[in-house]
Amino acid sequence: MSTITTIKDKAQQLGAATQDALQPVRAAALAAFDQLGVPAVKHEEWKYTRISQLFNQPYQLGVDHSNADAAWQAFRLPEYETANELVFINGVYNAAASTVRSAGLVVLPLEEAAKGEYAQIVSKHLGHSGKYLKDGINALNASFLVGAVFIGVNRSTEIEHPVYIYNITDGRAGNVFAQPRTLVHVAANAGVVLVETYGSIGVADHFTNQVMEVVVEQDARVEYYKVQNDSNRSSLVSTTHFRQVGKSYVHAVTISLNGAMVRNNLNMVMEAEHCDSNMFGLYFTSDSCHVDNHTIVDNAKPHCLSNEYYKGILDGSSTGVFNGKIFVQQDAQKINAFQSNKNILLSDNANVYTKPQLEIFADDVKCSHGCTVGRLDEEGLFYLRSRGVTEASAKSLLLHAFAVDILDQIRHDALRFYVDQLISERLGA
Amino acid sequence: MLQIKDLHAGIEGKEILKGINLTIRPGEVHAIMGPNGSGKSTLASVLAGREDYEVTGGSVEFLGKDLLELAPEARAGEGLFLAFQYPVEIPGLSTINFMKTAVNEVRKYRGQEALDAAEFLKLMKEKMSLVNIDKNLLTRSLNEGFSGGEKKRNEVFQMAMLEPKLAILDETDSGLDIDAIRIAAAGVNAIRSKENATLVITHYQRLLDYIVPDFVHVLYNGRIVKSGGKELALELEETGYSFLKNEMNIA
Numbered sequence: 001m002s003t004i005t006t007i008k009d010k011a012q013q014l015g016a017a018t019q020d021a022l023q024p025v026r027a028a029a030l031a032a033f034d035q036l037g038v039p040a041v042k043h044e045e046w047k048y049t050r051i052s053q054l055f056n057q058p059y060q061l062g063v064d065h066s067n068a069d070a071a072w073q074a075f076r077l078p079e080y081e082t083a084n085e086l087v088f089i090n091g092v093y094n095a096a097a098s099t100v101r102s103a104g105l106v107v108l109p110l111e112e113a114a115k116g117e118y119a120q121i122v123s124k125h126l127g128h129s130g131k132y133l134k135d136g137i138n139a140l141n142a143s144f145l146v147g148a149v150f151i152g153v154n155r156s157t158e159i160e161h162p163v164y165i166y167n168i169t170d171g172r173a174g175n176v177f178a179q180p181r182t183l184v185h186v187a188a189n190a191g192v193v194l195v196e197t198y199g200s201i202g203v204a205d206h207f208t209n210q211v212m213e214v215v216v217e218q219d220a221r222v223e224y225y226k227v228q229n230d231s232n233r234s235s236l237v238s239t240t241h242f243r244q245v246g247k248s249y250v251h252a253v254t255i256s257l258n259g260a261m262v263r264n265n266l267n268m269v270m271e272a273e274h275c276d277s278n279m280f281g282l283y284f285t286s287d288s289c290h291v292d293n294h295t296i297v298d299n300a301k302p303h304c305l306s307n308e309y310y311k312g313i314l315d316g317s318s319t320g321v322f323n324g325k326i327f328v329q330q331d332a333q334k335i336n337a338f339q340s341n342k343n344i345l346l347s348d349n350a351n352v353y354t355k356p357q358l359e360i361f362a363d364d365v366k367c368s369h370g371c372t373v374g375r376l377d378e379e380g381l382f383y384l385r386s387r388g389v390t391e392a393s394a395k396s397l398l399l400h401a402f403a404v405d406i407l408d409q410i411r412h413d414a415l416r417f418y419v420d421q422l423i424s425e426r427l428g429a
Numbered sequence: 430m431l432q433i434k435d436l437h438a439g440i441e442g443k444e445i446l447k448g449i450n451l452t453i454r455p456g457e458v459h460a461i462m463g464p465n466g467s468g469k470s471t472l473a474s475v476l477a478g479r480e481d482y483e484v485t486g487g488s489v490e491f492l493g494k495d496l497l498e499l500a501p502e503a504r505a506g507e508g509l510f511l512a513f514q515y516p517v518e519i520p521g522l523s524t525i526n527f528m529k530t531a532v533n534e535v536r537k538y539r540g541q542e543a544l545d546a547a548e549f550l551k552l553m554k555e556k557m558s559l560v561n562i563d564k565n566l567l568t569r570s571l572n573e574g575f576s577g578g579e580k581k582r583n584e585v586f587q588m589a590m591l592e593p594k595l596a597i598l599d600e601t602d603s604g605l606d607i608d609a610i611r612i613a614a615a616g617v618n619a620i621r622s623k624e625n626a627t628l629v630i631t632h633y634q635r636l637l638d639y640i641v642p643d644f645v646h647v648l649y650n651g652r653i654v655k656s657g658g659k660e661l662a663l664e665l666e667e668t669g670y671s672f673l674k675n676e677m678n679i680a
């Protein structure tokens with residue numbers, strides 16, 4: 001039986017076994033997946049990222065990891081002692097391993113949230129990303145919805161400590177396919193820092209297909225950091241879909257340092273006036289690592305500001321993809337949208353495909369975009385070397401200098417030091 | 430200290446230096462003057478080890494070593510410093526962080542121990558006051574958005590930090606007003622000593638009012654066609670370079 005058939009069967013069984021409030025979402029998603037299938041490279045959005053190849057092998061599905069051992073702790077982020085920690089093992093939220101410390105932060109199994117106080121929020125927002133990403137891989141995630149989580153930030157609460165979300169795959173018993181799912185609701189005038197990271201345990205092939213939906217209400221503030229430095233046998237489709245439903249502020253930074261095949265979908269849907277959203281990214285790839293960042297900024301209302309800046313350093317035979325869509329709908333007058341993507345190729349075998357895609361239906365807007373692909377600056381290299389810096393150190397100084405304006409966007413100090421350290425280690429500095 | 434013998438060098442098959450001979454001893458200040466296009470910057474680049482240039486003949490000995498065999502960073506380690514005509518802008522790298530790496534790598538090359546943070550700070554403060562540069566400038570991205578004068582002062586600061594034995598100043602005066610020239614020259618003079626030598630490359634005489642040379646050489650069409658004392662610079666200032674063509678024609 002093919003892997004896809006096995007996965008579908010599993011989803012079907014799951015649906016039959018769990019008659020909870022999420023079942024309609026699952027059923028609709030499974031039907032969509034049935035119809036759409038796994039996106040092939042002929043799908044415009046998946047042109048460079050051959051996701052279908054990840055379905056050519058069997059995976060374990062539905063293994064119980066509720067009694068996970070401490071192995072996941074190797075991936076803890078700095079200052080975890082004071083942070084909120086949410087742990088997903090093979091896509092399933094593990095409450096025993098997780099810690100929720102901050103007052104005003106609510107973490108519930110999604111099916112529970114779907115029937116209690118948050119029922120309306122869940123039914124209104126869950127699955128909204130499917131409208132933007134009409135592809136099978138997004139539908140596939142929603143067709144499972146097991147061990148998914150609802151994260152709520154209460155009104156007018158500033159969550160003091162970051163929320164660390166660990167997406168762990170445990171492959172000690174074989175290849176893993178994991179599908180973590182989260183719905184985040186940041187209520188009016190609340191603030192939160194979300195940090196996601198990924199880690200693989202054991203020697204196997206790991207494939208995570210993750211979806212997070214974040215709803216940001218009036219005057220709320222969200223900082224969102226994604227740090228990807230997983231193993232060479234770990235692939236990831238990570239979709240984060242923001243809806244700014246009130247005038248609000250989002251600041252997102254995506255750092256991709258390793259993984260087999262990594263695809264990030266980051267969407268900002270600005271559904272209210274005066275929204276402000278920032279998207280920064282740094283990908284630093286080597287060997288045969290493949291990192292694809294697809295972003296969407298959708299301006300539905302006037303007076304919004306979006307600022308997008310991604311940088312890439314590509315070594316070895318690695319591949320980088322950047323696709324930045326900016327939609328400006330007819331009503332969205334007087335918006336500002338900036339986009340920039342800069343790349344440095346360190347090797348002849350590395351490739352980068354970068355594409356801005358602007359669709360503007362309003363007339364009074366300011367949009368700008370630009371992309372560059374270049375080599376390390378020879379003039380700069382000689383300048384540094386002429387001052388006694390070895391060629392290797394000079395390269396590392398120049399690359400660090402290239403990356404630093406993205407790193408500086410990580411406002412959480414401990415996390416910035418941590419990422420900076422990872423990069424410095426890679427640079428051999 | 431530096432012995433250049435019959436140096437030939439060029440770029441992309443075009444010969445630019447056509448047999449340079451020059452000897453510099455410790456404590457001396459030499460000036461190389463000459464009209465635009467005569468090969469002054471090429472000489473500076475070849476000495477510092479810029480890879481675009483190809484040496485096709487001759488030799489350069491620096492403190493007993495074959496300079497041309499050394500990588501640019503090794504030349505700096507041996508004590509050569511080139512102040513660039515156009516210092517490179519590097520967004521994201523501050524002069525301080527750059528110098529931390531440079532000073533310690535040069536020290537390593539010279540078999541000295543690395544400076545710790547406190548020692549580095551002390552050295553930096555000392556050199557900052559020596560060349561009269563503001564700390565603000567040093568915490569900013571290297572040369573990015575600096576005025577011409579600030580760039581040159583930053584070059585002189587780096588020179589002071591690295592304590593070279595031979596400093597080559599490539600058109601340090603270009604694009605500077607007289608105040609900026611005076612400040613840059615004061616910095617250079619502050620770090621001169623009996624053990625060190627300086628090679629000033631310039632099109633104009635005015636820098637030499639502030640960095641007074643012991644020897645002046647005129648470079649023309651890839652060769653040193655005339656050498657003399659500091660009065661030669663003044664002479665050139667009066668007569669310009671036009672005499673060269675006549676003299677060359679006679680010779």
Ligand SMILES: Nc1ncnc2c1ncn2[C@@H]1O[C@H](COP(=O)(O)OP(=O)(O)O)[C@@H](O)[C@H]1O
Nearest residue numbers: 440443445463464465466467468469470471472
């Ligand atoms: N990168 C280069 N490619 C081709 N020709 C060059 C290059 N650099 C210098 N030259 C040529 O070599 C000659 C000497 O240049 P340069 O050393 O800059 O002279 P100067 O510094 O005395 O003005 C000039 O004719 C110049 O055009």
